[in-house]
Amino acid sequence: MVNRQPLAIVIRISGVTLLRPDLETALGLPLDRYEQPTDRVSAYAQIDIPDDQDRWAAALDCVQSIGARLQRLVSENLIESPQMDIAVAFPSSAVMRSLVIPAQLTAAAGEAGMEIGISIYLSSDA
Secondary structure, three states: OOOOOOOEEEEEEEEEOOOHHHHHHHHOOOOOEEEOOOOOOOEEEEEEOOOOOOHHHHHHHHHHHHHHHHHHHHHOOOOOOOEEEEEEEEEOOOOOOOOOOOHHHHHHHHHOOOEEEEEEEEEOOO
């Protein structure tokens, strides 16, 4: 289904060498998660795509607004290449299902140097 909405979409950013306020300023938006591990030099950050509207459209808007900024941060070795994770639910009784990611979102993510990962969660048939 083309318009099947995912459970959630997040953008994960590893290898962050900036402090949270500096990364938020560089991206032009607040982070939903920021973790500074004690055993490494780099941090982890996450941007959650809002779920109060069409998640595909919201993800496209987000990627288009920060894509060039992400590329600059990667080129300056301030972050590692980000990943968009799309969480989807599939009924546990299904032998096979497919998911179509809108072409515009895929293209925008690719232009931003972002990989796309799919997380599959089995759900009840109800």
